Amino acid sequence: MTGVPVLSLIVFLPLVGALVLLFVPGTAHRAIRWIALLASLASLAASLALIGYRPDGPEFQFTENIDWVPAFGMGYRLGVDGLSAVLVMLTTILSAVSILYSWNPITKAVKEYYISMLLLMVGMLGVFVSLDLFLFYVFWEISLIPMYLIIGIWGGPRRIYATIKFVVYTLVGSLLMLVAILAVAIAHASAGHPFTFSYVELRGFAYTDTLQALAFGAFFLAFAIKVPMWPLHTWLPDAHVEAPTAGSILLAGVLLKLGGYGFLRYSLPLLPDAAKAFAPIMIALAVIAILYGALVAMVQPDLKKLVAYSSVSHMGFVMLGIFIFNMQGLQGAVYQMLAHGVITGALFLLVGVIYERTHDREIAHLGGLNARTPHYAAIFGLFVFASIGLPGLAGFIGEFLVLLGTFRYNGYVAGITMFIVIASAVYMLWMYQRMFFTVPSDWMRRFWPTLKDLSRNEWLALAPLIILVVAMGVYPVLIMDAVNSPAQRILDAVNASGGLTSFQLPW
Amino acid sequence: MNYLNDLFTLLPEIVLVVLVLVVITADLFLPRADKWMLTPLTVFGLILAGIACVLVWGVNDTVFSGFYRVDDLSVFLKMVTVGVGILSALFVPSYLRIRRLPLGEFNAMLLFSLIGMCVLCSSSDLITLFVGLELMVMPGYLLTGFAKTDRYSNEGGLKYFLLGSFASAILLFGVSWTYGVTGTTRIDAIGQALSGSSLNPAMLVAVAMLMVGATFKVAAVPFHYWTPDAYQGAPTPITGYLSVGPKLGAFALLIRVFAEALGPVRADWLVVMAILAVLTMTGGNIVALVQTNVKRMLAYSAIAHSGYILAGLAAFAAAGSVAVQRESIESILFYLAGYALMNIAAFSVVGMLQRDTSRFGGLRSFAGLGARSPGRAAAMAILLLSLTGIPPTVGFFAKWYVLLATVDAGLAWLAVLIVLNAALAAFYYLRVIVYMYMREPEDDPAPIDASAFGTVALALSVIGVILLGVYPGAILDVLRASAGSLF
Numbered sequence: 001m002t003g004v005p006v007l008s009l010i011v012f013l014p015l016v017g018a019l020v021l022l023f024v025p026g027t028a029h030r031a032i033r034w035i036a037l038l039a040s041l042a043s044l045a046a047s048l049a050l051i052g053y054r055p056d057g058p059e060f061q062f063t064e065n066i067d068w069v070p071a072f073g074m075g076y077r078l079g080v081d082g083l084s085a086v087l088v089m090l091t092t093i094l095s096a097v098s099i100l101y102s103w104n105p106i107t108k109a110v111k112e113y114y115i116s117m118l119l120l121m122v123g124m125l126g127v128f129v130s131l132d133l134f135l136f137y138v139f140w141e142i143s144l145i146p147m148y149l150i151i152g153i154w155g156g157p158r159r160i161y162a163t164i165k166f167v168v169y170t171l172v173g174s175l176l177m178l179v180a181i182l183a184v185a186i187a188h189a190s191a192g193h194p195f196t197f198s199y200v201e202l203r204g205f206a207y208t209d210t211l212q213a214l215a216f217g218a219f220f221l222a223f224a225i226k227v228p229m230w231p232l233h234t235w236l237p238d239a240h241v242e243a244p245t246a247g248s249i250l251l252a253g254v255l256l257k258l259g260g261y262g263f264l265r266y267s268l269p270l271l272p273d274a275a276k277a278f279a280p281i282m283i284a285l286a287v288i289a290i291l292y293g294a295l296v297a298m299v300q301p302d303l304k305k306l307v308a309y310s311s312v313s314h315m316g317f318v319m320l321g322i323f324i325f326n327m328q329g330l331q332g333a334v335y336q337m338l339a340h341g342v343i344t345g346a347l348f349l350l351v352g353v354i355y356e357r358t359h360d361r362e363i364a365h366l367g368g369l370n371a372r373t374p375h376y377a378a379i380f381g382l383f384v385f386a387s388i389g390l391p392g393l394a395g396f397i398g399e400f401l402v403l404l405g406t407f408r409y410n411g412y413v414a415g416i417t418m419f420i421v422i423a424s425a426v427y428m429l430w431m432y433q434r435m436f437f438t439v440p441s442d443w444m445r446r447f448w449p450t451l452k453d454l455s456r457n458e459w460l461a462l463a464p465l466i467i468l469v470v471a472m473g474v475y476p477v478l479i480m481d482a483v484n485s486p487a488q489r490i491l492d493a494v495n496a497s498g499g500l501t502s503f504q505l506p507w
Numbered sequence: 508m509n510y511l512n513d514l515f516t517l518l519p520e521i522v523l524v525v526l527v528l529v530v531i532t533a534d535l536f537l538p539r540a541d542k543w544m545l546t547p548l549t550v551f552g553l554i555l556a557g558i559a560c561v562l563v564w565g566v567n568d569t570v571f572s573g574f575y576r577v578d579d580l581s582v583f584l585k586m587v588t589v590g591v592g593i594l595s596a597l598f599v600p601s602y603l604r605i606r607r608l609p610l611g612e613f614n615a616m617l618l619f620s621l622i623g624m625c626v627l628c629s630s631s632d633l634i635t636l637f638v639g640l641e642l643m644v645m646p647g648y649l650l651t652g653f654a655k656t657d658r659y660s661n662e663g664g665l666k667y668f669l670l671g672s673f674a675s676a677i678l679l680f681g682v683s684w685t686y687g688v689t690g691t692t693r694i695d696a697i698g699q700a701l702s703g704s705s706l707n708p709a710m711l712v713a714v715a716m717l718m719v720g721a722t723f724k725v726a727a728v729p730f731h732y733w734t735p736d737a738y739q740g741a742p743t744p745i746t747g748y749l750s751v752g753p754k755l756g757a758f759a760l761l762i763r764v765f766a767e768a769l770g771p772v773r774a775d776w777l778v779v780m781a782i783l784a785v786l787t788m789t790g791g792n793i794v795a796l797v798q799t800n801v802k803r804m805l806a807y808s809a810i811a812h813s814g815y816i817l818a819g820l821a822a823f824a825a826a827g828s829v830a831v832q833r834e835s836i837e838s839i840l841f842y843l844a845g846y847a848l849m850n851i852a853a854f855s856v857v858g859m860l861q862r863d864t865s866r867f868g869g870l871r872s873f874a875g876l877g878a879r880s881p882g883r884a885a886a887m888a889i890l891l892l893s894l895t896g897i898p899p900t901v902g903f904f905a906k907w908y909v910l911l912a913t914v915d916a917g918l919a920w921l922a923v924l925i926v927l928n929a930a931l932a933a934f935y936y937l938r939v940i941v942y943m944y945m946r947e948p949e950d951d952p953a954p955i956d957a958s959a960f961g962t963v964a965l966a967l968s969v970i971g972v973i974l975l976g977v978y979p980g981a982i983l984d985v986l987r988a989s990a991g992s993l994f
Binding site: 026142 | 877878881892897898899903907910911914915919922923926927929930933934937938940941944945978979980983987
């Protein structure tokens with residue numbers, strides 16, 4: 001595609017903003033906030049061009065292809081299909097929302113904060129648009145460090161423990177993935193092809209079963225830690241509880257999606273045989289995650305921890321949808337990723353709103369908020385219902401499709417999963433009831449005179465999410481159309497494979 | 508024989524020798540207040556030496572009756588050597604001035620050591636090799652003990668000297684056994700004599716001794732015990748030089764001896780090299796993990812980095828084709844260049860926090876640096892991320908290159924151990940970032956030494972770290988040509 005390099009603009013406009021911020025004095029908080037917001041809005045505006053993606057056109061559109069290190073077949077290869085296009089838009093929207101929301105809460109090291117946020121955007125967006133495994137890895141790692149700083153500098157009391165745990169977990173997974181990327185590229189090259197990291201070239205090559213199994217394991221570690229899948233999820237509650245609100249929004253809204261996207265973009269099409277062979281294990285882990293997340297969420301005294309564990313449960317749906325290998329499942333998984341991004345992002349934002357006012361997130365301390373903050377209660381309720389999966393809101397469609405697909409895969413698995421959907425209603429509604437309807441606690445009454453409803457800024461940050469959660473609930477067709485053909489390609493790749501037939505461990 | 512031509516190929520060394528003489532003479536006549544001019548003088552001379560390197564690039568000639576070899580490999584290493592020299596000459600002066608240590612002697616010894624490195628890189632005979640090695644490490648011993656009145660500096664210098672001489676003796680013994688078996692000290696002739704046959708017991712002894720002697724110099728575990736004390740005792744920016752310069756030379760020695768002379772019998776030393784690599788990176792990282800002094804932590808992490816480079820050498824030994832062998836050598840060269848850039852600079856930041864001479868570079872002096880000195884903290888953070896191996900920095904690409912070579916050579920298990928070690932290392936490198944950005948400053952924060960030379964050199968290093976990380980292609984052609992001159 002010639003003309004404007006749309007994808008480069010999307011990815012690097014935030015970087016431009018970060019570089020400009022370097023030269024703004026650190027005390028000019030207002031200017032810093034405006035520059036960061038404008039940079040993220042510019043990226044958001046550029047990402048709107050992706051609406052022009054044609055589902056009936058070539059697989060990857062808006063492509064850019066520049067040699068980077070030709071000696072090693074590394075290219076600056078960018079492109080989007082429907083799957084990445086929708087995730088890019090989710091990322092730009094949630095990033096702008098986070099930056100807007102941070103306007104008042106962040107008062108310490110403001111300049112460094114916004115530079116970190118913008119660099120985080122660069123990393124996340126880059127992951128979604130790269131079509132080169134090396135480039136993908138570079139962006140993948142770039143997204144790690146800003147989040148490390150955001151949790152570690154602007155986080156809660158145990159932030160250092162949480163952030164180191166987050167980094168070490170993620171790094172172990174991603175470094176092993178680097179070895180797998182190398183092994184895949186080398187195997188491809190040793191069959192007589194030129195050495196390359198191009199995704200399009202590497203896809204569809206018949207890797208040996210042993211390599212597929214080991215590489216799948218390495219990719220699995222990297223992606224499953226990010227998703228996070230049970231039992232690799234233990235960093236998530238800590239990271240969420242300690243992260244500042246905007247950090248939580250992006251962590252839940254986008255960073256977790258990097259894992260799901262990784263499975264869809266890399267694990268399945270590159271290593272279809274291994275994916276097919278390991279699918280039952282993955283499904284089992286996904287169902288455990290759904291169940292475990294829901295059960296643990298029920299007993300959480302802390303609002304953020306509750307939402308964090310509900311994320312584990314919801315992302316379990318995504319993994320389930322991916323590995324049952326049928327159209328409903330895949331579409332549902334992608335839809336669930338987007339919906340979870342919007343809903344959980346909004347829920348973390350709403351938790352941040354009350355935390356800003358009371359500096360506490362204990363559910364037991366809250367209560368009766370409905371009387372003082374009716375707008376807040378209404379919006380919170382909207383997203384609680386969306387999270388439960390009320391028809392007409394975004395959360396319903398993804399879960400419904402995944403369940404439908406699961407019935408086609410196996411009735412028992414679907415039965416168990418259905419049961420858990422009810423559990424999610426239990427913990428969410430119970431939380432809502434304790435927060436808004438009971439008699440306010442003595443503790444809460446101290447804040448009564450000063451407690452304010454949503455501010456203008458908070459409304460502004462929430463507005464796009466409110467629109468999205470309703471729009472995605474009533475009119476899913478646009479996204480479904482975009483996702484349809486990528487999902488079909490993944491299915492074709494997996495269904496054509498016969499699983500691992502001659503798998504041997506190398507030792 | 509055209510001796511004039513032979514002399515031309517020695518141009519970089521000649522420039523350096525003249526420079527030493529000029530520096531010593533100037534030191535005699537300059538009044539105390541003007542001694543600082545020695546630094547620009549040295550840097551200027553080193554830049555001339557760098558230009559001389561460019562002039563002899565592509566000569567690829569063996570001169571002086573086969574004792575000296577000026578190939579692209581040696582010229583590349585000399586360029587890195589000159590770069591190391593420039594950075595060291597810029598980082599060290601203010602540290603010395605605060606402690607009233609003489610600048611002229613430092614510059615002279617640094618230059619002597621650099622000359623030794625150049626000779627070592629270019630030797631095509633084991634005798635030349637040994638002479639170059641000694642010329643490189645002797646000033647190193649002196650530099651370690653450079654703070655004459657400081658106990659730790661004395662202790663470090665003495666330890667380094669005793670153990671270093673011991674290792675040199677073992678290496679020399681290995682050289683003599685090699686001569687006994689093959690009848691020659693010429694590197695290419697040794698290779699020819701050994702090719703086509705397996706090792707006889709006498710040669711096995713020789714290889715063992717050469718390996719012990721050489722890996723001692725790169726501080727491989729279990730021959731690393733001198734490193735932490737020598738590195739901690741030496742004046743901090745000098746430690747930066749010691750952790751890079753002599754190591755660069757020692758790896759040149761390893762390439763010359765093991766890849767060239769012992770290349771034909773590489774199957775026999777492959778396993779030992781791979782085990783040494785694993786021991787070195789794991790040992791270095793695990794001990795670095797528990798250090799609370801950043802200087803000592805960086806000393807142990809320098810050991811770990813030796814391990815990664817040794818893995819490149821193991822990949823060379825395991826390689827099934829010439830292409831992969833070349834790739835392994837390239838990865839070693841790239842790692843050395845990147846490591847030189849980031850490690851000297853990282854040590855120098857520790858040195859900048861030792862303006863108050865009672866401080867020893869503890870983690871606590873880094874507390875709150877992000878607020879107190881944003882520029883230096885950001886530079887240190889980038890250097891630490893590069894040492895960890897996070898893109899887009901040179902450290903990441905260097906690790907990536909070594910991984911590529913090891914996987915390509917069929918040592919995937921070694922690659923897995925490398926990345927696990929990198930994750931381990933992240934833990935202690937990031938801890939410094941935690942102190943810089945996530946903790947409040949101490950009540951009496953360490954004063955910062957903000958000399959102009961040091962700041963410029965730090966900025967240059969950080970820019971280099973990022974540029975080479977974003978676009979490694981900039982030096983890739985040079986790298987490939989220099990590795991290619993071995994084959």
